[in-house]
Amino acid sequence: MGEIPKPLRRRQSRFLPASKRSRRATARDGRILLALAKMRFLTTSQLARLYFGGSRSATNKRLRTLMDQGLVRVWARNLSEENLYSITRAGDREVQKTTGGRDHAPSPPRGPDGNLDHLLAINEVRVSLAVSLPRVRGMLTWWRSEWDLRAVGPSRLIPDALFSIRWEDGQEHSFALELDNATKSIGGFLKKMLRYEAVGISQSGLFGIFGFLILVVGREPRWVERYRDSLDEGACGGAVWFAALDDLKKEGVEGSIWTTTEGVKRYSLREISSLPYSTEGIGRETCLISG
DNA sequence: AGGATGTCACAGACATCCCT
DNA sequence: AGGGATGTCTGTGACATCCT
Numbered sequence: 354m355g356e357i358p359k360p361l362r363r364r365q366s367r368f369l370p371a372s373k374r375s376r377r378a379t380a381r382d383g384r385i386l387l388a389l390a391k392m393r394f395l396t397t398s399q400l401a402r403l404y405f406g407g408s409r410s411a412t413n414k415r416l417r418t419l420m421d422q423g424l425v426r427v428w429a430r431n432l433s434e435e436n437l438y439s440i441t442r443a444g445d446r447e448v449q450k451t452t453g454g455r456d457h458a459p460s461p462p463r464g465p466d467g468n469l470d471h472l473l474a475i476n477e478v479r480v481s482l483a484v485s486l487p488r489v490r491g492m493l494t495w496w497r498s499e500w501d502l503r504a505v506g507p508s509r510l511i512p513d514a515l516f517s518i519r520w521e522d523g524q525e526h527s528f529a530l531e532l533d534n535a536t537k538s539i540g541g542f543l544k545k546m547l548r549y550e551a552v553g554i555s556q557s558g559l560f561g562i563f564g565f566l567i568l569v570v571g572r573e574p575r576w577v578e579r580y581r582d583s584l585d586e587g588a589c590g591g592a593v594w595f596a597a598l599d600d601l602k603k604e605g606v607e608g609s610i611w612t613t614t615e616g617v618k619r620y621s622l623r624e625i626s627s628l629p630y631s632t633e634g635i636g637r638e639t640c641l642i643s644g
Numbered sequence: 645a646g647g648a649t650g651t652c653a654c655a656g657a658c659a660t661c662c663c664t
Numbered sequence: 665a666g667g668g669a670t671g672t673c674t675g676t677g678a679c680a681t682c683c684t
Contacts (some may be wrong), residue, residue, distance in 0.1 A: 398674085405650085413674070415649080436674075648683075654676085661670080 382415075383447070386424060389440040390448045390497070392476045394428075394469065399437050399480045420442070437469075474598055475499075475513050475532045478570055482518070485605020489623060490521035502560060510548040512567075513559060518606075518626070525564035526626040532598075533576060539583045546584060546593065566625065567593045568611075570601060584614045594625055 365475045368638065381404055388403060389395060395403075401412040416438055419425045424444035428437040479496060486492055496516040503511060512529040519525045549567055559565065571577035574597040581595045593614065600610040609619040613626070620628070 409673085414676090417675075646684090647683080651680090652678085656674085657672100659670100659672085661668105662666085664666090 363606070368576050374509060377513065382419060382424075384421065385416075386440055386444050386448050389425060390445055391439060391496075392479065393500075394437050394439050394472060395476060395480075396473065397438070398521070399473075399476060400438065402481055402484050437473075439579070471513075473569075474572055475530065477598060477602060478530060478532060479516075481601050481605055482516075485607060486518065489606055491606065491623070492519050494519045494525060495559070505560060508558060510545070510552055514596070515565070517562075518622075520559070520626065521621060524626070527562050529559060529565050529567050531567060531569045533571045534570065539579060542580050543583060549593075565592075569593060569595045571595070572598050574599075581612065581614055594620075 355606070361542050368628075385400065385404055388400075397409050397412050397416070400416065401409045405412045405415070413436075416425060416436075422429055423441055424447060426439050426441050428439065475498065479493075482493055494517045496514060498504075498514050499511055500510070502515060513532045514530040515527065516530065517527045519527055529549070533542070546567075549559075569577070569580055571580065577595050577597050584593065594611040596610045596612070600608060603609055606622045609621050609624070611620045611622060612618070
């Protein structure tokens with residue numbers, strides 16, 4: 354875990370006072386604010402991939418304008434690391450104005466906390482999916498982050514995120530995300546998998562969702578291997594899939610990066626979505642976590 | 645016309661690497 | 665250990681182009 358970032362004090366332009374800068378809000382500004390409201394913190398490159406075709410200089414420039422307007426806040430961990438952006442109260446009000454309510458984080462974050470790396474990694478998964486799904490004509494139909502799920506009510510099992518993807522053929526599949534920063538013990542990981550198994554045979558499912566797959570994404574490929582090795586072959590009905598965060602970032606949904614507890618073979622997210630339902634598949638029909 | 649957008653060049657600050 | 669070279673990330677201004 355890196356150090357907690359500090360708010361950045363930026364120099365004002367030498368020639369153009371903030372009050373004279375443009376204040377025209379664009380549709381993209383609205384989408385940026387909504388993303389910040391939902392994901393709490395995003396890095397420059399995450400915003401660049403989402404809204405600026407990967408251009409960080411363009412991102413910096415526009416986010417600087419939003420900062421001048423008091424809609425976003427900028428945080429610097431240190432000068433050699435990327436900036437972090439969060440929404441301000443004023444920005445949150447803008448989002449509420451345009452969405453007509455709140456369908457995002459409970460309130461603007463006061464500042465990054467000790468879970469920042471974990472949160473940024475979860476957001477990295479979300480950004481990677483959001484950016485790569487349109488290439489295969491798929492879409493994220495909904496996404497509930499851990500804090501959204503906690504707001505629903507107490508639960509013995511809260512994944513890092515629960516989300517659903519609709520594929521180009523109209524089929525929709527749900528996923529529970531477990532993102533690990535190599536901080537969790539193997540024992541803790543196995544306990545969580547047992548809870549997933551218990552949810553699988555319960556009547557209520559996980560937050561009302563049945564028939565989902567569990568995606569375990571690790572920052573360190575070495576730890577992904579450790580988690581994978583710790584599970585018995587076919588544990589949790591084989592509905593657990595493993596991948597490294599960097600691979601997902603590089604290859605998106607198209608990449609064959611997902612493995613099971615036993616497999617050497619790698620599959621794309623699209624492929625693993627269809628496996629449990631296929632009649633020929635790899636014999637995993639009974640492995641799907643289901644209610 | 646005026647604002648938004650994107651690119652480029654440049655400079656400042658810090659981290660890291662490598663050489664002495 | 666110390667110092668220089670290099671790399672990374674940022675902010676900024678200038679400019680061209682696109683859009684409203």
